Amino acid sequence: MSSLEDRRRVILEEIANRRIETQEQLVTALRERGIEASQASVSRDITALRLVKADGRWTAPTRGLPTTNRFEERITGRLLSVDAAGDHLLVLRTPPGEAQGVALALDDLSPEGVVGTIAGDDTIFVAVIEAAAGLEVAGWLRSLIPGSGVRG
Amino acid sequence: MSSLEDRRRVILEEIANRRIETQEQLVTALRERGIEASQASVSRDITALRLVKADGRWTAPTRGLPTTNRFEERITGRLLSVDAAGDHLLVLRTPPGEAQGVALALDDLSPEGVVGTIAGDDTIFVAVIEAAAGLEVAGWLRSLIPGSGVRG
DNA sequence: CCCTGAAATGAATAAATATACAATCTTCAC
DNA sequence: GTGAAGATTGTATATTTATTCATTTCAGGG
Numbered sequence: 001m002s003s004l005e006d007r008r009r010v011i012l013e014e015i016a017n018r019r020i021e022t023q024e025q026l027v028t029a030l031r032e033r034g035i036e037a038s039q040a041s042v043s044r045d046i047t048a049l050r051l052v053k054a055d056g057r058w059t060a061p062t063r064g065l066p067t068t069n070r071f072e073e074r075i076t077g078r079l080l081s082v083d084a085a086g087d088h089l090l091v092l093r094t095p096p097g098e099a100q101g102v103a104l105a106l107d108d109l110s111p112e113g114v115v116g117t118i119a120g121d122d123t124i125f126v127a128v129i130e131a132a133a134g135l136e137v138a139g140w141l142r143s144l145i146p147g148s149g150v151r152g
Numbered sequence: 153m154s155s156l157e158d159r160r161r162v163i164l165e166e167i168a169n170r171r172i173e174t175q176e177q178l179v180t181a182l183r184e185r186g187i188e189a190s191q192a193s194v195s196r197d198i199t200a201l202r203l204v205k206a207d208g209r210w211t212a213p214t215r216g217l218p219t220t221n222r223f224e225e226r227i228t229g230r231l232l233s234v235d236a237a238g239d240h241l242l243v244l245r246t247p248p249g250e251a252q253g254v255a256l257a258l259d260d261l262s263p264e265g266v267v268g269t270i271a272g273d274d275t276i277f278v279a280v281i282e283a284a285a286g287l288e289v290a291g292w293l294r295s296l297i298p299g300s301g302v303r304g
Numbered sequence: 305c306c307c308t309g310a311a312a313t314g315a316a317t318a319a320a321t322a323t324a325c326a327a328t329c330t331t332c333a334c
Numbered sequence: 335g336t337g338a339a340g341a342t343t344g345t346a347t348a349t350t351t352a353t354t355c356a357t358t359t360c361a362g363g364g
Contacts, residue, residue, distance in 0.1 A: 004342070022320065038344050043322055053321095054204040054213060061206065061213070112212060116252065140168045156312070174350065190314050195352055205351095 007035050008045050012060060015051065020058045075105050075141075082141045090126040090138055099124050111137050159187050160197050164212060167203065172210045227293075230254050234293045242278040242290055251276050263289050 007030065014020055014029045023042045030037050037045075052061045079102060080093045092102065103117045103124045114137055118125045128137060159182060166172055166181045175194045182189050189197075203210050231254060232245045246254050255276045278289070 024320080039321080040323080040344060041342080044342090047322085050207060052204045052206045055202060061204075116255070136165065136168050139165070176350080191351080192314060192353080193312080196312090199352085
C-alpha cells in the first residue's frame, strides 16, 4: 500500500473539488483526510503529477498545456523545415514516414492559433487562425529544428 | 505607444521561442531586446497574460482552464453519432459544418487515450491509442448525444 | 504653466515553492 | 535473519514569485 499513491490520488481529488491556492492549503486538506505530509512532499507530488498553478489555483491541466517538453521530445530531429503558404497555412517537411507522428504530436499540443493539421507521408499542412498566430507558431517550431538559431 | 503592451507582446514571443524558466530570465531576455523591466513588472505581466509555469517553464496555456462541463456544453447537440471503425478509430458524425468545432473541443480536452483527430465538414476521425480507450471514449461521447441509443 | 487622478513602475520585502541533505523506510538478494 | 541499493520523507534553507508602498509618468482640466 503506497501512501504516496494514495496521497497523490487525494491531491487530484482535492484540487478538482475545491479551490486550492497554495501547497500549504493542500497540506491542510490532506490532514483533514487523515494524511500527514509536509509542504516539501506536496511540492514533489505536484511536480510528479505535472500540476500547474493557473489563475491562482492548482489544477490538473488537460493535456497540451504542460506537455510542451514531451512534445518537443517527440518532434526534435523529425522536423526539417517550416514554411508559410499564405497567411493561414504552414507547411512542415519531415523525413519520409515521419509526418503522421509529428502531426499527431502537434495535435496533442494544439498551440494557440492552430486550427488543425493534415499529414501525408513527409509533409504536414497546419492551418492557423490568423497570420500573427502563424508567425508565432512557425517561430516556435523552427526553434525545434536542430542547428537553427533560436533568435531570429 | 504603450511600452506595457510592447513588453507583453515580447514576453509572449520569448516564451514561445525559447525556454524561459524564471521571471529573471524573462527580465534578461527583455533587456536583450531593449526593454528594461523589473521582475515585479514581469510578474504582473504574467498575471495579466494568465501565463502558467508548466514543467518548469513559462508557457501560454492553449486555452483557459477547461472543465469537463464546458467541453460538454460545446459538444452537446452537435454530435449525432459515434461509431467504431476497428480498434483504433472512432468516426463521429455532426450536422454539416459542425465537425471542426466539435473536433476542436475534443482536441482541447484530449481525453485519455485519444491520440488525435481529423475533421472534415460533418465527420471527425478520432484516433485512439488502444481498443479499451476507444470504447471508453466512445461510451462517454455517446452519453452526450441527446436520447442516445447504443451503436457500434 | 500647475494641478489632479489614474496607471505603471521599481525597490524592498513577504509569501510561496523547490531543493540539499540526512534520516528512515522498502525491497530484494543472499 | 543481514545488508546493500534505492525510494520516500521532513527539516532547514535556497530560490522564485507576489505584493506593498512610495514614486514616477502621463493625460486632461483649469
